[in-house]
Amino acid sequence: MRRFAFLLLTGLFFLLCPATARAEVRLLAPETAPVGQAFAITVEADEAPAHLALTWCGKRLALDLPKAASGYRQELLLGTDVLRAETGPQELSLEYAGKGGLSVIKRRIVLSAVAYPxxxxxxxxxxxxxxxxxxxxxxxxxxxxxxxxxxxxxxxxxxxxxxxxxxxxxxxxxxxxxxxxxxxxxxxxxxxxxxxxxxxxxxxxxxxxxxxxxxxxxxxxxxxxxxxxxxxxxxxxxxxxxxxxxxxxxxxxxxxxxxxxxxxxxxxxxxxxxxxxxxxxxxxxxxxxxxxxx
Ligand SMILES: [Zn+2]
Missing domain, CATH: 2.70.70.10 (Glucose Permease (Domain IIA))
Structure with a gap:
């Protein structure tokens, strides 16, 4: 019975989390970033997705992934503006079309205060x-x-x-x-x-x-x-x-x-x-x- 419950739960996990189970695009981003400062993110994939776009601070950027030594990879800078950014969590999202259709990866980046003079x-x-x-x-x-x-x-x-x-x-x-x-x-x-x-x-x-x-x-x-x-x-x-x-x-x-x-x-x-x-x-x-x- 226990074994059956385990199998059922495992099955449910894969049914409910298809994107996690076959992640085709990976997003590496910092967990925190100081307000006003740039930070690097990396987007990589085994195969180039047909469509890829990120959204940050209300702006959208379509991306192409250049061929890397293994797979496809792009490293780029993002950042916030001392005029507008507020401390606290800010969402970075990455949308892509892969084998499983359209998927979205979301990351929370916590913006930390800087004592500018x-x-x-x-x-x-x-x-x-x-x-x-x-x-x-x-x-x-x-x-x-x-x-x-x-x-x-x-x-x-x-x-x-x-x-x-x-x-x-x-x-x-x-x-x-x-x-x-x-x-x-x-x-x-x-x-x-x-x-x-x-x-x-x-x-x-x-x-x-x-x-x-x-x-x-x-x-x-x-x-x-x-x-x-x-x-x-x-x-x-x-x-x-x-x-x-x-x-x-x-x-x-x-x-x-x-x-x-x-x-x-x-x-x-x-x-x-x-x-x-x-x-x-x-x-x-x-x-x-x-x-x-x-
Ligand atoms: Zn100036």
Missing amino acids: EQRLDLPAEQVNPPARLNDRLKKEREATQKALAAKTPERRYELPLARPVPGSVSSAYGLTRILNGEPRQPHRGLDLRGAAGTPVRAAAAGRVALVGDFYYAGQCVFIDHGLGMVSQYFHLSAVDVREGQAVSAGEVVGRIGASGRATGPHLHFGLAILSQNVDPAPLCGISPAPGGQ
């Missing part, structure tokens, strides 16, 4: 609160930025570590809470690097220029699509050396340091978005700023 800045009042006549311009620039950050080229073009765009040290770290003229503002969603005006700015990785702009906040700026949802951003340039649509290699000069847009002096603002989440670029290009960002 605070920075006080005083700027001319017009730059802190732009006049209403600029509303249309700002809206267009926001839309162009969102469109560039939404790039989802299926081929991975980036290698780690990323190339450091300029050799200068960090003047403002990612995640700083900015207090402009006494008013708390959005946290700093990139990394400010020191450098004299005219210093060459290099692409963090291979990719394609998604956008070149001359924006109110970002000044002369370049956005590069590196594939799999990664887009790097270079702001406040004094000159741009690339055009939209151009393919660039890692380390190629894309512009020169300047102080265009909302900047108190020449520096490079280097941003890195993954699926529209601006993450901390510092650890990905071997920079570890001291606490306080100085």
Whole structure:
């Protein structure tokens, strides 16, 4: 009788958990990740699935699995944005079409708090609160930025570590809470690097220029699509050396340091978005700023 019950339970297990019993796609992801920081995930399969897409922070990314030494495998970065992410569990889901039809793998990644520092800045009042006549311009620039950050080229073009765009040290770290003229503002969603005006700015990785702009906040700026949802951003340039649509290699000069847009002096603002989440670029290009960002 006991043996019968055991067989029955085993049978029920396989009936109720077909996806577990014949998992064709495997997802390796961390259990925790600090808010604002990137993390790596790996998707692997014995055979390439006909359809594969992940969903993270409300964004979907279709994936192709390149052939690996054994089976098929893709390693990629995901991350969260200090502006939007809240601590606690966040779901990562991976949907694929395999032999058993459509399956979904779900993982809970717990986002942990990071004590990002605070920075006080005083700027001319017009730059802190732009006049209403600029509303249309700002809206267009926001839309162009969102469109560039939404790039989802299926081929991975980036290698780690990323190339450091300029050799200068960090003047403002990612995640700083900015207090402009006494008013708390959005946290700093990139990394400010020191450098004299005219210093060459290099692409963090291979990719394609998604956008070149001359924006109110970002000044002369370049956005590069590196594939799999990664887009790097270079702001406040004094000159741009690339055009939209151009393919660039890692380390190629894309512009020169300047102080265009909302900047108190020449520096490079280097941003890195993954699926529209601006993450901390510092650890990905071997920079570890001291606490306080100085
Ligand atoms: Zn900045």
